[in-house]
Amino acid sequence: MNSVYSPKNFRLHKIKEKIVNKEYDIYICYDRTTGKELAKPVYEALAKRGYSVFVDVLPEQEGEYGEQNNEIIKNCTDFIFIMTNGVLDKCIYSDNYVRKEIVRAIEMNRNIIPIQHKSFVEPTDMPKKIADIMKYQRIFTEKMTFGSMIDKLCLYLQSEPDENGTDMTDPDMIFSDEPKPYVFISYNTQSIEKANLVRKLLTEKGISCWMAPYSIPAGEEYIMVINDAIDNCACLLLILTDAAQNSKYVEREVWLALEDNKTIIPMQIDNMTLGSSLKFIIGNLQIIEVDEINKNSESFNKVVKAIENKVKIR
Secondary structure (H helix, E strand, O other): OOHHHOHHHHHHHHHHHHHOOOOOOEEEEOOOOOOHHHHHHHHHHHHHOOOOEEEOOOOOOOOHHHHHHHHHHHHOOEEEEEEOOOOOHHHHOOOOHHHHHHHHHHHOOOEEEEEEOOOOOOOOOOOOOOHHHHHOOOEEHHHOOHHHHHHHHHHHOOOOOOOOOOOOOOHHHHHOOOOOOEEEEEOOHHHHHHHHHHHHHHHHOOOEEEOOOOOOOOOOOHHHHHHHHHHHOOEEEEEEOHHHHOOHHHHHHHHHHHHOOOEEEEEEOOOOOOOHHHHHHHOOOOOEEOOOOOOOOHHHHHHHHHHHHHHOOO
């Protein structure tokens, strides 16, 4: 499953939305593939000591996210670079996020502290823009215990711990590969305004939603993305209208959900009679007729409750 549209990333973007406007003293730069196992305990250890720490867990920074990271690096004091196997080899590419972060830190004259893992091998060649990273005094993980390494790291930091340091979002949750349950919203494009309202209200309730076209990254094939999204959803919300039941795309999505043994929650939002094709698929399911789509609607809240029971909102 493509990580760009995975349910995990819905959660990560929500975390990012909450923290992006805050200023951090420490920025942790690492390779998302090879550096996670070291970045996580370093982040956790510093956060527990009261330091204000930022660590990005998105697989790639693009557009506004890249700019947000630039601002965080600009305003931080310390820049910790996790040096693991292959991290600098990937920096030959100008769009590599680690390269962008290192360049920004050097340009802004941040206090750069490399932590070199025993797996790290210095590349024979690297872009001139980041070559100076090898000149900074490094901390070597294999020469001391983890606790001693953190003690030494703190001596190198120019930042000071504070009782109001990092809002300790659970590192296990941030770095986890386990996706957060979400609801797949199936609808016909004639009802897109109502579908968007449903998505907005569910999101406000803390429910992660997957809905085309917003959850489909540019360049991806709709069919493959939708297949994966239904395969990994906790349940499917069918926004049932006359146009929806006559849509081959909606019918296909419902069939896929049925084949995957997903819970299907039909929400009827207009006057209609269930046709033979869709009746064959969902005829034995309870259809919730919703008079109004708003947070005060008793019928709509029945839909919300049914979804919450599947995604297990806490």
